[in-house]
Amino acid sequence: MIWFFLLSGLFLGWSLGSNDAANIFGTAVGTRMIKFKTAAIIGSIFVIIGAVISGAGASHTLGKLGAVNAIAGSFTVALAAAVTVAWMTKLKLPVSTSQAIVGAIIGWNLFTGSPTDMTSLYKILSTWVICPVLTAVFAYLLYLVFKKWLLKWEVHLLRQDVYTRMGLILIGAFGAYSLGANNIANVMGVFVPAHPFGEMGFLDLFTLSGTQVLFLIGGLAISVGIFTYSKKVMMTVGNDIFKLTPIAALIVVLAESMVLFLFASKSLEHFLLSHGLPAIPLVPVSSSQAVVGGVVGIALAKKGRGINYRILGKISSGWVTTPIAAGVLSFISLFFMQNVFNLEVYKKPEATATILQEKAGTTAIAAGEKEFRKISIDEIENHLTTNKRSDKNETL
Amino acid sequence: MTLLFKQTKALEKKLDDYLDLVIKGAFLFRVGVKYYLNGDMDDLETRIESINECEHDGDKLRRDIESALYTETLIPESRGDVLGLLEACDRVLNMTAETLNQFYTELPFFLPEVKEQYINLSEVCMTAVDQMVAAVRAYFKDIVNVRDYIRKVQLSESESDKIARKIKHTVFRTDIQLSQKMHMRYFALHIELIADEAEDVCDRLSIAAIKRSL
Numbered sequence: 001m002i003w004f005f006l007l008s009g010l011f012l013g014w015s016l017g018s019n020d021a022a023n024i025f026g027t028a029v030g031t032r033m034i035k036f037k038t039a040a041i042i043g044s045i046f047v048i049i050g051a052v053i054s055g056a057g058a059s060h061t062l063g064k065l066g067a068v069n070a071i072a073g074s075f076t077v078a079l080a081a082a083v084t085v086a087w088m089t090k091l092k093l094p095v096s097t098s099q100a101i102v103g104a105i106i107g108w109n110l111f112t113g114s115p116t117d118m119t120s121l122y123k124i125l126s127t128w129v130i131c132p133v134l135t136a137v138f139a140y141l142l143y144l145v146f147k148k149w150l151l152k153w154e155v156h157l158l159r160q161d162v163y164t165r166m167g168l169i170l171i172g173a174f175g176a177y178s179l180g181a182n183n184i185a186n187v188m189g190v191f192v193p194a195h196p197f198g199e200m201g202f203l204d205l206f207t208l209s210g211t212q213v214l215f216l217i218g219g220l221a222i223s224v225g226i227f228t229y230s231k232k233v234m235m236t237v238g239n240d241i242f243k244l245t246p247i248a249a250l251i252v253v254l255a256e257s258m259v260l261f262l263f264a265s266k267s268l269e270h271f272l273l274s275h276g277l278p279a280i281p282l283v284p285v286s287s288s289q290a291v292v293g294g295v296v297g298i299a300l301a302k303k304g305r306g307i308n309y310r311i312l313g314k315i316s317s318g319w320v321t322t323p324i325a326a327g328v329l330s331f332i333s334l335f336f337m338q339n340v341f342n343l344e345v346y347k348k349p350e351a352t353a354t355i356l357q358e359k360a361g362t363t364a365i366a367a368g369e370k371e372f373r374k375i376s377i378d379e380i381e382n383h384l385t386t387n388k389r390s391d392k393n394e395t396l
Numbered sequence: 397m398t399l400l401f402k403q404t405k406a407l408e409k410k411l412d413d414y415l416d417l418v419i420k421g422a423f424l425f426r427v428g429v430k431y432y433l434n435g436d437m438d439d440l441e442t443r444i445e446s447i448n449e450c451e452h453d454g455d456k457l458r459r460d461i462e463s464a465l466y467t468e469t470l471i472p473e474s475r476g477d478v479l480g481l482l483e484a485c486d487r488v489l490n491m492t493a494e495t496l497n498q499f500y501t502e503l504p505f506f507l508p509e510v511k512e513q514y515i516n517l518s519e520v521c522m523t524a525v526d527q528m529v530a531a532v533r534a535y536f537k538d539i540v541n542v543r544d545y546i547r548k549v550q551l552s553e554s555e556s557d558k559i560a561r562k563i564k565h566t567v568f569r570t571d572i573q574l575s576q577k578m579h580m581r582y583f584a585l586h587i588e589l590i591a592d593e594a595e596d597v598c599d600r601l602s603i604a605a606i607k608r609s610l
Contacts, residue, residue, distance in 0.1 A: 032472040157478075157536045157608070158404045158411075161471045165400070245607075246473055 002196055005071045008079035010221040013187040015085045016097045017047070017225020020183065022233040023256060023287040024175035027249030028168040029234040033161075036231045042169060043176040043230075044223035050180025050264075051188075051219035052212050057266040057282035059185035059192055059211075064120040066105040067193045073108055073345035074190040076337045080104040080330035081186070084322060093314075095322050096286035099128065101186040103323030107330025112346040123281045128319055131259055131285040132293025138255035139297030146251055147301075164246045171254045178260035180219055185284040188218035244295065252294035259290050289315070403468055410461050411536065415529050417454040418485055421447055421492045422525040428496045429518040429587075433511045437500075444500050451493040458482050477604035481532060484597040488525055491593055495586045504579045507570060510563050517559045517584060521591040524552035528594040531601055535608070542605045546598040549591075556591040560584045 025039035068074045081100035088095035102124055109116045155163070197210035208216060244252065262268065262280050269279045292315050299307045337343045428443040461482060465475050498504075506514060531545030563584045567577050 032469055151540055154538050156404075156408050157471060157474060158408050159401075162400050162404050 002071065005075040006191065006217065008075045008082055009188050009191055009218060012078050012082035012085065012097065012101070013218045013221025014225035014228075015082055015089070016183055016187055017222035017227075018229030019085070019089060019095075019225075019233055020097065020179060020287045021047075021176070021222075021226040021230040023291045024179060024253055025168075025172050025230075026234045026291075027244050027246065027252070028165075028172060029231070031246055031249070033165050033246050034168055034172070036234065038169070039172065039234070040227050040230070042173050043226045046173045046176035047180035047222050047226070048216065048219035050177035050182075051184035051215040051222070052180075052208065054177075054181035054264055054266065055184035055188075055215040055218075056211060057269065058182050058264050058284040059189035059215075061120055061123065061281065061283050062101065062105065062185045062189040063192055064117050065102065065124065066109045066114060066116060068105065068108050068190045069193045069347045070344045071191070071194040072337055072343035073112075073334065074194050076333045076345055077101070077104045077108050077190045077330055078187075080107060080333050081326050084326040084329055088318075088322065088325065093318065093321065095318055096288055097183060097186045098284040098286045099319065099322040100326040101189065101284070103326030104330035105190065106323070107327035108334060108345075110327070111331050111334040114346075124283050127263060127281060127283040127285050128289070131263065132289045132296070134262075135252075135255045135259045135290040135293030136297035136300065138258055139251055139294040140301045142251045142255055143248070143298050143301040146247060150247070161246075164250060167250045168246065168253070171250055171257060175253050175257035175260070178257045178264060179287055180222065182260040182264035182284055183287065184215045184218050184222075187221065188214050189284070244298070248298050252291060252298060255294040255297065256287060256290040259293075260285065260287060289319075400468075403464070404470070407461065407464050407468075407470070408536075410457055410464070412533075414454060414457040414461060414482070415485070415533055417450050417457065418489050418529050419526060421450045421454070421489045422522040422529075424450065425492045425496050425590075426518055426522045428499065430515055432499045433506060433514060440500060444496055447493045447496050451489055454486060454489050458486050474604070474608060477600075477607060480600055481535070481597065481604060484593075484600055485528070485532060488528065488590060488593045488597060491586075491590050492522075492525065495583075495590065498583070498586065502579070504583050505572075505576050506580060506583075507567065507572070510566050510580065513559055513563050513566070514584070514587070517556060517563065517587050520552050520556045520559060521587050521594075524549050524556065524591040524594040527552060528597050531598055535601055535605055539605055539608060542601065546602055549594055549598045553591040553595040556588050560588040 021039075021043050025034065025043055028034040029036050029039050068077050078101070081097065081104040084100045084103070085095050085097055106116055106121075108114070150160075191214055192211055195210060195214045197213040199207055199209055200213050201207045263283050263285045266282065269282060272279045292312065296307065296312070334345050338345050424443045424447040428440050428447065431437070431440040431443065462479055465471065465478065471478060527545050527548040531542055531549060534541045534545055564581050567580045567584075570577070
């Protein structure tokens with residue numbers, strides 16, 4: 001049954017892979033600097049690695065916004081977000097998975113009467129604005145640095161082409177890692193409080209926690225999205241707002257990846273906090289809007305010539321329309337799930353507490369058993385040593 | 397990637413070799429015109445053979461480069477511009493070779509008082525070609541200096557116009573046959589057209605250089 005409930009998350013993951021991979025490899029593939037197959041393989045591998053290794057940070061913030069504590073609820077919330085993304089994509093309206101899932105969680109909060117953590121909400125809303133602005137600033141600065149460097153470097157056009165390809169692949173890998181780390185929360189975040197997965201070892205090489213297993217499954221869904229549907233999006237992306245050269249595209253992807261990484265990296269958060277600096281909130285941000293910010297940054301560095309403000313306005317409208325649409329759809333779907341299909345979309349706090357107590361109890365018993373085993377082995381060893389000594393004494 | 401670097405290096409060499417051929421063509425034209433005007437027909441003949449060889453090798457190299465750019469999908473963003481530039485350079489080389497061949501074929505008559513001006517004209521036009529090649533090389537490796545070379549080509553082209561006009565002015569104020577006047581005018585025009593063609597390459601180049609900037 002769990003696999004059925006996970007389907008909505010997998011669908012959302014597929015949508016994310018098919019749409020957002022284009023934000024990383026779009027221009028590179030569209031301008032034929034990199035083959036689609038290469039981009040898809042690199043993108044898939046690094047999205048999964050990013051999701052599994054660094055996915056926890058951003059999903060924690062989403063969990064604070066609304067802890068969807070019943071699996072049917074998680075299913076409905078993810079489904080509402082996925083349908084919103086798919087529907088708005090079909091209508092050719094700008095859409096962000098991050099904003100869809102936030103809207104859908106708030107829909108769940110409203111339906112179940114759970115309080116929305118306003119601090120987390122403000123944190124998330126502020127990052128929606130900060131993310132494209134920060135990407136624009138990064139892209140602007142990187143553009144100036146690259147320009148100066150290229151003029152000094154005097155590298156042959158043909159060799160520059162090879163370096164650009166290498167850069168697009170390396171930065172694309174970093175971008176895919178950051179996308180996985182930051183956006184896995186959108187895909188699987190709502191399943192974190194309710195998933196049933198336990199620890200899983202892989203050939204004695206490494207062990208994944210239950211949440212990491214969940215993120216691995218989400219990462220695989222994103223990869224399927226990249227392989228099956230992103231080519232079409234990649235071939236059309238990049239030229240809408242501002243026409244980019246391959247190097248400018250590289251700068252945009254680098255700026256975008258840096259921003260996604262900043263909003264997902266727990267290590268960076270620890271580093272900043274340990275040095276008494278304000279930490280960057282770990283929040284799932286929209287890679288599409290980061291790209292828009294990056295492209296605007298480049299355009300501003302070129303004195304703002306050639307920006308298509310109409311398309312820019314249309315994209316910005318997605319900030320409002322996406323969460324509202326997902327929230328409304330989530331609310332209505334939860335109503336149907338609960339009242340038509342009689343599925344539990346929400347566990348009351350007492351029930352949740354009981355489950356947690358039960359889980360804690362089981363853990364305590366398990367710990368006790370371990371301790372018992374350890375004591376028993378110690379006792380046996382002591383016993384054997386004592387026996388050996390007594391045997392020696394007897395011989396003497 | 398190593399393979400890609402190897403291919404790129406080989407192609408860089410071919411591009412340089414091709415541009416060297418254009419320079420060589422311009423040099424042969426310069427000396428060829430001088431030999432004709434001094435009446436050294438044997439020397440002219442050897443230079444004509446060399447320039448024809450140059451043109452032939454140039455065509456072959458250009459085709460190789462074009463085919464490599466397409467088959468190895470290199471510089472996808474600038475490929476169109478580069479191919480256009482190479483074809484335009486090829487027109488300059490062809491025109492240089494053809495004009496020198498016309499000297500040998502048509503054996504034009506030149507008034508002694510304009511001979512020096514023809515030498516000047518061919519010098520200025522070939523300077524335009526040399527600067528055009530420098531501009532094309534800069535497009536590949538040293539984009540900042542493209543503008544300077546283009547300016548030099550424009551100045552040379554403008555100078556060639558003046559010299560050609562002066563030649564025609566002198567020629568049409570003498571008492572020789574109209575056919576001879578027309579023939580001299582024809583040669584002044586054809587030499588001058590080489591500089592015009594070099595300027596056309598630079599016009600194309602200035603747009604390509606803007607597109608190449610970040």
